[in-house]
Amino acid sequence: MPRNVDKPANRIEDIHGMADFISQYPGVDSTRIGLLGICGGGGYSLAAAETDKRFKSIATISMFNSGLVRRNGMQDSQLDTIQQRLQQASDARAQEVAGGEVLYSGDANLTDEQIAKLPFALYRQGYEYYWKTHAHPNSTFKYTTSSLLDLMNSEITTY
Structure with missing residues (x-):
């Protein structure tokens, strides 16, 4: 499996694993655990x-x-390209399986001018926070293009 695969099920399983882990400590009531999720982690915490x-x-x-955002785009800005993006993700996965180059989406290597031109304040602020002021040296915004098959199919508010 290539690096930077983003599967919502894995992120959700990590949260279940966290509950398993802290439940091992004396004094923890494993039937009353509190959960705080920030940004994308907020959505995965709800799920x-x-x-x-x-x-x-x-x-x-x-x-x-x-x-929702990977599928529909921010504020439903990409509704008309859902099928095209799913086709790109399907093609990328087929290419990976055939031993070809792994394709990536979500480039974070943007200049200040490019960041300023992003259409949504949330994206501009996200780049500022996650890429410039609080970046982890091993973290990137990129994920395999094939990950969109799972990301676009993810529903965090189904129950």
């Missing part, structure tokens, strides 16, 4: 808590619904 009934209180800060 985890929908099925894992150990979570009794959930809070989000600046929640980002990754599935």
Whole structure:
């Protein structure tokens, strides 16, 4: 599997695993766990808590619904390209399986001028925070283009 694969199910499973881990500590009531999700983690926290009934209180800060935005675009700006982007993701996966080059989406290597021209304030602020002021040296905005097959199919508010 290539690096930077982004599967919502893996992120949700990480949250379940966190509950498993902290439940091992003395004094932790594993039937009343609180959960805080920030940005994309807010959406994944809601998805985890929908099925894992150990979570009794959930809070989000600046929640980002990754599935909705990857599918429809920010504020439904990409509704007319859903099928085209799914085809690109399907083609990218087929290319990976055939041993070809792994294609990536979500480039974060933008100049200040390019960031200033992004159409949504949330994206501009996200680049400022996650790419410039609080970037982790091993983190990127990129993910395999084939990841869009899972990202665009992700529903975090189904129950």
